[in-house]
Amino acid sequence: xxRTVKAFDNDLDALKSAAAAMGGLVEAQVADSxxxxxxxxxxxxxxxxxxxxxxxxxxxxxxxxAQRILALRxxxxxxxxxxxxxxxxxxxxxxxxxxxxxxxxxxxxxxTVAELQGLNGIVRMARLAxxxxxxxxxxxxxxxxxxxxxxxxxxxxxxxxxxSLFRELLTYMMEDPRxxxxxxxxxxxxxxxxxxxxxxxxxxxxxxFIEEGSRFAESRPTSDDASVTxxxxxxxxxxT
Amino acid sequence: xxxxxxxxxxxxxxxxxxxxxxxxxxVFYGEAQALHDVDLDIREHTxxxxxxxxxxxxxxxxxxxxxxxxxxxICRVEGRIMLDGEDINTPSLxxxxxxxxxxxxxxxxxxxxxxxxxxxxxxxxxxxxxxxxSELDEVVETSLERAGLWKEVRDRLDEPGTGLSxxxxxxxCIARSIAVNPEVILMDEPCSALDPIATARIExxxxxxxxxxxxxxVTHSMQQAARVSQRTGFFHLGELVEVxxxxxxxxxxxxxxxxxxxxxxxx
Numbered sequence: 363x364x365r366t367v368k369a370f371d372n373d374l375d376a377l378k379s380a381a382a383a384m385g386g387l388v389e390a391q392v393a394d395s396x397x398x399x400x401x402x403x404x405x406x407x408x409x410x411x412x413x414x415x416x417x418x419x420x421x422x423x424x425x426x427x428a429q430r431i432l433a434l435r436x437x438x439x440x441x442x443x444x445x446x447x448x449x450x451x452x453x454x455x456x457x458x459x460x461x462x463x464x465x466x467x468x469x470x471x472x473x474t475v476a477e478l479q480g481l482n483g484i485v486r487m488a489r490l491a492x493x494x495x496x497x498x499x500x501x502x503x504x505x506x507x508x509x510x511x512x513x514x515x516x517x518x519x520x521x522x523x524x525x526s527l528f529r530e531l532l533t534y535m536m537e538d539p540r541x542x543x544x545x546x547x548x549x550x551x552x553x554x555x556x557x558x559x560x561x562x563x564x565x566x567x568x569x570x571f572i573e574e575g576s577r578f579a580e581s582r583p584t585s586d587d588a589s590v591t592x593x594x595x596x597x598x599x600x601x602t
Numbered sequence: 603x604x605x606x607x608x609x610x611x612x613x614x615x616x617x618x619x620x621x622x623x624x625x626x627x628x629v630f631y632g633e634a635q636a637l638h639d640v641d642l643d644i645r646e647h648t649x650x651x652x653x654x655x656x657x658x659x660x661x662x663x664x665x666x667x668x669x670x671x672x673x674x675x676i677c678r679v680e681g682r683i684m685l686d687g688e689d690i691n692t693p694s695l696x697x698x699x700x701x702x703x704x705x706x707x708x709x710x711x712x713x714x715x716x717x718x719x720x721x722x723x724x725x726x727x728x729x730x731x732x733x734x735x736s737e738l739d740e741v742v743e744t745s746l747e748r749a750g751l752w753k754e755v756r757d758r759l760d761e762p763g764t765g766l767s768x769x770x771x772x773x774x775c776i777a778r779s780i781a782v783n784p785e786v787i788l789m790d791e792p793c794s795a796l797d798p799i800a801t802a803r804i805e806x807x808x809x810x811x812x813x814x815x816x817x818x819x820v821t822h823s824m825q826q827a828a829r830v831s832q833r834t835g836f837f838h839l840g841e842l843v844e845v846x847x848x849x850x851x852x853x854x855x856x857x858x859x860x861x862x863x864x865x866x867x868x869x
Contacts, residue, residue, distance in 0.1 A: 363862050363867045363868075364867065365865065365866050365867045366866050366867070366868070367866055370866065436825055437865070438824070438828070438852045438853070438864050438865060439852060439853060439854060439855055439861050439864055439865055440861060440865060441865050442853065443853075443854075575853065575854035576854070
């Protein structure tokens with residue numbers, strides 16, 4: 363139903379557009395940061411880090427717009443949730459941007475290494491994370507809580523990949539101590555991607571809150587066992 | 603800023619005693635039906651706000667609660683309204699006595715053309731509630747005190763009530779209504795003729811008054827309902843669409859019509 367005060371709708375539309383645009387930028391930044399790692403492309407890494415400043419500025423723009431709407435319109439109910447939701451989404455996107463920046467930072471260290479093992483796992487994780495970001499942003503724009511829930515459940519796959527990549531990198535390090543340096547960097551890259559996935563699930567939760575005024579009924583899925591994973595020499599002898 | 607009207611998180615609040623109860627209340631003005639089957643519990647020591655667009659029936663409902671509709675010839679009220687479990691529409695019930703128990707404050711401050719003192723003393727006098735001047739003095743002082751007006755008028759009790767500012771006049775009317783020690787106070791748009799500061803003082807007062815009284819307030823200002831009440835009922839086209847805790851109504855209402863109204867989507 364149309365609102366009597368149309369300027370209010372325009373404000374809310376502007377807020378949502380700004381959050382969605384910020385999301386698009388973060389989605390590209392995440393992809394670029396991983397591409398820079400894979401290609402060990404120092405220029406691309408530098409550009410990716412610069413984009414982060416733009417992302418930080420966008421969060422501030424969203425905060426200012428939200429503050430103005432709160433002050434001038436006294437929003438309630440679904441309007442209030444739309445504004446609170448946009449603020450929270452902007453915060454999660456900003457964090458995702460920071461993680462992407464951290465990924466890009468590792469390119470210069472990795473560029474000195476002739477051959478990297480474990481990149482395939484990184485690429486797979488990043489591909490999944492990127493599609494997760496795209497899906498939660500689409501669910502936000504379309505107000506589609508079903509799509510948000512589907513994306514939210516898929517974070518489990520990223521967590522599983524993270525655990526498995528963690529084991530893989532540990533194995534390389536045990537086989538050849540010269541790999542410890544780059545594998546450690548790759549571990550951090552994997553961790554950053556895993557955190558990006560977590561922020562994407564936060565956004566899915568926010569979409570549900572905006573649309574329904576409640577949280578998801580089920581508890582958050584998690585299959586990230588990297589923090590409790592140990593690879594000992596027996597594992598290596600068995601070739602796992 | 604007023605800081606009253608904090609949402610009552612106390613779980614015991616949900617179990618607050620029901621002071622007044624409307625059961626299937628319908629009101630007709632001649633052939634036209636203004637209210638349809640309203641069921642509403644008014645909880646004790648709680649501020650219940652009634653909101654809704656003009657003509658939705660909220661004032662009509664409020665006026666049922668102390669039989670103010672009796673004075674309108676063509677008005678007919680069906681259903682039952684209970685005060686402490688007793689039907690207030692029982693023919694034997696004395697409406698003067700009822701209105702002493704269920705007082706009312708109107709939209710426009712309407713002090714009598716009498717002194718400030720006599721405005722407040724009027725009710726206790728006609729109900730014969732006091733014996734002697736000193737007792738009446740005390741009731742007048744306590745009532746003005748409770749209405750937050752005593753300090754401003756203590757030295758000018760002999761001046762006409764109509765000489766006060768709008769906000770003071772409204773607080774005088776509140777003092778007048780609480781002088782007869784009512785159990786329930788009905789307020790019909792009590793701040794619509796007041797400026798923001800005077801409004802804030804009345805809202806602060808409403809929050810204090812609920813310690814001793816049960817309050818039902820009709821307001822056009824949704825922000826006011828959100829600020830002062832613990833329970834909110836939304837009326838539309840003569841129906842009570844939704845009633846619930848005020849924080850729930852303003853954050854996540856159940857009914858789409860409530861959502862549309864509070865977010866400004868009603869034509």
